[in-house]
Amino acid sequence: MPDGTQTMIGQPALRIDGRAKLTGRARYASDEVVPNPAHAFLVTSSIARGRIRGFHLDQARAVPGVLDILTHENVGGEAEKPKPMAGGDTTSTLESDRVWHDGQIIAVVVADSFEAAREAAHKVRVDYEAERPSATFGSPGAEEEVRKAGEHKDYHVGDAEAAFAAAPFKVDARYGTPTQHHNPIELFTTTCVWNGSKLTVYEPSQFVYGLRGNLAQQLHIEPGDIHVISRYVGGAFGSRGGITARTAWIAIAARRLGRPVRLVPTRDQGFTIVTYRAETRHHIQLGATSDGRLTALRHEGWEVTSRPSQYNVSGTETTARVYACPNILTKVNIVHADRNTPGFMRAPPETPYMFPLEVAMDELAVALGMDPVELRRVNDTMRDPATGLEYSSRSLMECYDQAGARFGWKSRDPAPRSMRDGDWLVGWGCASAAYPANIGPAAVRVTLTPEGRARVQIAAHDIGTGAYTVLAITAAERLGLPIEHVTVELGGSELPAAGLAAGSSHTAGICNAVAKACEEIRQKLALAAVVTNDGALSGQDASALVLREGALRSPAGAKEDLRAALSRVTGGVLEVYAENIPQGLPRESIGKAYAGQMSMSRGHSRQDATTYTFGAQFVEVRVHSRTGEVRVPRAVGAFAAGTIVNPLTAHSQCIGGMIWGIGAALHEATEIDPNAARYVNDNLSEYLIPVNADVPQVEAILVPERDDRVNPLGIKGLGEIGIVGMNAAVCNAVWHATGRRIRELPIRIEDLL
Amino acid sequence: MDIRLTVNGTEHALSVDVRTTLLDALRERLELTGTKKGCDLGQCGACTVLMDGRRVLACFTLAVAAEGAAITTIEGLAGDDEPLHPMQQAFLENDAYQCGYCTPGQIMSAIACVQEGYAETDEQIREYMSGNLCRCAAYPKIVAAIRQARPLLENR
Amino acid sequence: MRPFDYEPAGGTEAALAASARHAAPDAPPPQYLAGGTNLLDLMKIGVMHPPALINIGALRGAHGGIEADASGLRLGALAHMAEAAEHPAILSDYPAIAQSLQQAANQQLRNMATLAGNVLQRTRCNYFRDPSWDACNKRRPGSGCAAKEGVNRLLAVLGVSEACIASYPGDFANVLAAFGAEVGLASPEGGSRRIPFEDLHRLPGDTPQIETNLRPGELITDFHVPAGPWTGRSLYLKVRDRASFAFAVASAVVALDLAGGTVREARIGLGGLAAKPWRSHEAEAALRGRRLDESTAQEAAEAAFAGAVTHGENDFKPELGRRTLVRALLEAAEMEV
Incomplete structure (x- = not known):
């Protein structure tokens, strides 16, 4: 990339x-106006395990305006189960009489x-025909198994058991995190909405191609016959990544009626018809020398999932590599209960798994009589301890130093209960945050007009992250236009495919794709401009030319305006389609994106380096x-995420x-009735x-960081990192306040009473 | 039932089920989808509108009971070619939103908050804006936006 | 939600007549619609199915005023919570009332909800609020109580019965109970009556489905809070998980008439802890004539919770309730009046 464009x-x-x-x-998808819609309302199960013996529908049918009632008895064979993005099998809904969990969709009323x-x-x-359900860990009938390697890895470095036994300083404790929605x-x-064999689906989505591909498979129709539209998304946080059961039944309801059908589920139904963050348990053992160097790290986790699913998040993939340690052992177990299948929720692995590690680190600092920040400094490393690979960049201690200075950490008295303001006990705590720098494949179409207007078309998703704007910024910069001259179209499966907007991967994936398309435009214009005999840039070095301020320019100041430059390659507008396949992903990953399958290069699975965002x-x-x-009353975070x-x-x-993170630490928990295995506070x-x-x-501080290895634009991503350390930081501060x-x-x- | 609703200065005649809420009448019948449904049970604030100048929840207002009231929704603050209302402008400049779904409710609530005189301090703003949940958690920026817009609203 | 007859009432007589007209044996009673913030809520979730709603918004002129004089405070039943929360006389002379309203719900709901509607709000027990739970004696008499062995952290420990442990969720009503307020009622049979506020709500006993002593069609017209030397030194302390817009985990109303450091008279209420708006006569008695300090406050708190009954998740609530009351007493004693 020529210099001088980074503005x-x-x-x-x-x-x-x-x-x-x-x-x-x-x-938003919920706002789209369609002609003469019928309205659907879900009926969900009031038991968590068993079978449906039969329905009594007469009273319901007698309600004036009722058009149709879908149950397994009349539509069961018309759709297959949706395929989750992780964990293999999942629970069914109207496919059969089986009830797997509380709040399962068992009928759809249309009126x-x-x-x-x-x-x-x-x-x-x-x-x-109700059976006694198992609610969670420890419930009679819950089945525990060791998670097999496959989607996730375990780490076994050195001899953690022996090192722990021999360590002069130890932490050995158990931790837990709750169910969250x-x-x-x-x-x-x-x-x-059906139009002949064509189906349009308006649904808030983090992956319109995923929704399209999966729905096609469920309904046995061509993906090309489905158009998914999700221009704006009213929050997602992982809940709209994978397809859920409702979509197919609403499509079928609309097909049966020959009329558009709109479903607006209730808030409480949202607790059971989509995924959630499952509760976890942890056993951590840390061993350290008297100067604070870690000698042993063991992390064993337990996660709840549904009966048929193997879904788990295995955050040990991150906890194994945050600190230098010669002896590491990780293990994850899954516990099957009569619950809906969990799924991604903001920093899915790191939020529950970094909590125990970072509290254990605080406990170790107390045991050592060491400042918690200094303990992190002693164990900082530029090499991934789990694999030996280098970190492509890692600014953990820079983050500690900047946030700590802003917070005023230096004046902290380490003794618990040492600060007080009237009747309030005051405590300060800290924790590290880490999240892999992930990236997915993406395709994009960029169009440039002689008037200096550009259009970016990509099936990306703006779930509040600012995707519209980062796409416009990238195109504006690389095409040398003001941002107001760039329009962005996203959130529809008619556009070139982009992957799932999740895992802090989206900005990196889509902006690198736009940059690539813009570079193709620059190259086309530059090559045409230098080979001609009559232009201002004739004979120049094409690779040195840049698009800036509405013109193609040479380093020495020669220029040709866009209209002239474009006219050498096209009689109208220049349209470029580009596909970006990130390092480490196979060529066919872009095809997978079009097919609606998730593919992501993950920061802990690359062969060339380990790439992580820290905070x-x-x-x-x-x-x-x-x-x-x-x-x-206050919180300060600092994050180094490469290019912002x-x-x-x-x-x-x-x-x-x-x-x-504050909410997760202090408020958020979905309460489960222990006997009925049903969510209770579902509002x-x-x-x-x-x-x-x-x-x-x-306060959030963005610590400058340059990473040339992670991807061409150096973007590491930061959607998830903000929550990661907060649970532990709050917990550590509560210890400091109260002991x-x-x-x-x-x-x-x-x-705390 | 046949009713007349006055929304953003325009009177609309419509026939509704007696059970229809003002929220559903706005969204499903008048295509004024700026007012959002987030819970339908008075627990999120996304459906906040002004009724005769006071902020209320459209989900807990029957359409039939809204007859005769002057209703202002987010669409009534700035027309397509008009400059943004100062509160909207302040939300824009402070990035006081992310996904934007709770935002119309936040803005309607924020305007009322200033008019009620409960935007004198940051602490007061936080307390009197606590009925509008923002899952993206733009809260500190919402406070900054209201702080910025307050003098402009007071002088309007 | 089932269809209902909708009838706006032009005045009190018309409202009462409409209520009588829509009442039918073997059907749920018609309901007065004012703010609607709890009624429409319960109708949407399928807990209440009134055959008729009588809109009494037009009665605000007659029953919406707030007046203070030497005898006390008269609060119109249809005054909005927000109006009462910011009324100058209430702010200065009855701070506990203002605080209980300011800390309830949110400003939108306070703009809609009336004082009478707020007082009559029903429990937040989720086993009651979700009809898909079979066992709820309040919703389906005789069906049992799923909450006792279930999720009951926010449920009551005072005034509960074998049949029901639902908690009264409100704030303001606890102050009315503690302050010995009186309720004005108008009846469809003609005439009116006044009852002590403490007698408005019933304990669950064996009939948790009957929550108040209101007669069919009776309409609350006003509340009268008697003046007393304790109302100025009063506060409402609400302990909640979230800083705002949350129901009380525990709350305390304290009003003190102090002579030097000695309690001449006390009024004490509790919220988030009891089956109905709660006045603790036991705690008041424990303080009367005694010096208020940490240990007498603790004794009063012990007296208030002597009869507490817990069910697992809410085992912590008597202790939290005691601490809340002690804190409120000591803070009230420190008030500048």
């Missing part, structure tokens, strides 16, 4: 989709109005000395993740997510 990437830019969102004009559909759905009566504010809606997080908590409420395309939206992502008034009053001051080490989340009043 817009890295500069804060307002969202180009801002006006649409701020005026209510942005059409002329939402009101009639809801009334009728409430009148559906079901006879069950994404709860994006846009509900899990689906609208299906450091500091938290102040206040705990009321009598009544035990925990509040977080748009610092404005990146900053928003980071503080958003940090606030998620936003008791599944508590942070409100404005919970977060007085949250109590709480090893199960969330930390609540009753833990």
